[in-house]
Amino acid sequence: MLLYMKLFLKYPTPLNLNYMWNGGSLLGFFLFFQIMSGVFLSMFYNASITSAFESITLLMDNIHLGSVVRYVHMNGASMIMAVLFFHLWRGLFFKSYYKKGAWFIGMIMMYLIMFSAFLGYVLPWGQMSFWGATVITSLLSVFPGGVSVLKWVWGGFSVGEATLGRFYTLHFIIPFLLIPMSMLHLFFIHKKGSNNPVGIFSDSLKIFFWPYYMIKDLLGFFFFLLFFFFFIFFLPVFFGESDNFIKSNPMNTPTNIVPEWYFLFAYAILRCIPNKSLGVLMLFLSLLLFLMPLVSTTKKMYNNSIFFFLFFYLWSFNFLLLMYLGGMHINTHVVFLSQLTSFFFFFFFFFI
Structure with missing residues (x-):
């Protein structure tokens, strides 16, 4: 383990990388936040259509700092997606997709993160959660044999108890799958070498990752952390939908889903x-x-x-x-x- 850490710290990196290359490290930091806060929330969450909404209300009202942890997890999803889009934007601009191994693994990770975010959005079991799950899963019905697949996904003839349990299980598992995949992503990057703003590759134009880029990554992380905390403590529900603070009602469809x-x-x-x-x-x-x-x-x-x-x-x-x-x-x-x-x-x- 120490050998791998030493190789990581001594990894030769292009000397002209700027803060646009902080996306990967920021995603790693926020993945850690999401896993830690998610494990805490799982201790109080009840994956049942009769008590899922109430278990979150109980957590926020009666558990010490429960609302803070919930807001960390809720806003953390938006932060991850914002950084992920920026990371992808930078990869497209500098044509990082020519490094095929890192690109394919990175794209699979992105789809898994987006899938996990959708699953997590369903778990509070508010109005938007229920109807969002109903609308999105119903898209499966357009494929040949899709109706049978849809019933299997639902575990019945509509979104219900079985659906919520399955979504909760997958939402919990996916972040732990992302950990080895992120290591594989780093392996491919280190194998081929990092891209850089001008596209010039030369061993004479490289420096060690530590301390130069480690400090730059930490500095970028702390600035982004201040931005993150601003939303947690001052605008905690900025990214939320008001209808999702109402318990799901299959008999009442929201005006605008x-x-x-x-x-x-x-x-x-x-x-x-x-x-x-x-x-x-x-x-x-x-x-x-x-x-x-x-x-x-x-x-x-x-x-x-x-x-x-x-x-x-x-x-x-x-x-x-x-x-x-x-x-x-x-x-x-x-x-x-x-x-x-x-x-x-x-x-x-x-x-x-």
Whole structure:
């Protein structure tokens, strides 16, 4: 173990890395926070449709610092997704997908994190939790034999006790699967060497990870931690939906069912297409990110053309606009704009 730690600290790293390369370490820190806070919450949570909502209320009202731990876990999910999107954005900009091993493992980890975030959103068993689970799982019905699969996922004919228990089990297991996968991700990065802003690779332009980048990672972490604590203590429910503070009621559908902010881009793509099957197909096409090393049309790892910069930043703005549209009440104007932004979103993968 000491040998591996020594190799890690003495790992030769490009000397021109900036704070855009802090994403991986930040994700590691927040994964630790999520696991620790999640283990604490699991001691009080009851995965039952009759008492799940009440167990969280009891935790927040009667357990010392219970509300703080819950807010750490709840806002931690948003922090992880924010850093994950930034980490992915940096990887796309600097074409990190040419390092195929690290890219494929990283993308699998991203999908697992997003899946775990969705499962965790269901566990409080509020109105948005129940109806969000119902809407998202119902998408399985568009596939051949999907109705049978859907009943198996539900454990019945609708979202219920069995569904909640299965979601809770998977939500608890996935973070522990991410630990060895993150080590494998680091292995592939260290095997091929880290990318850098200018795309020049030379052993003479490298320095040891310790102390230079360890200090930079810790500094970035502490600044982000202040940002994180601001939300925990001053805006703890900023990312939450008001309907999710109401116990689930299968007989009362919320007026506007929306997912968490980090799924809004996918929600906008899904609902802008009138045909449900085609909408689900387009939603799954967004997984093209996984295949970037195969579908990319450029061969250079670094592209310094002004046209590429302009196109990439326009695509980034388009992605934010897609998220904004996903959170708006649907009307003809929102649908039209969502279709335009969705087209540009997919066009990017074949251009880059």
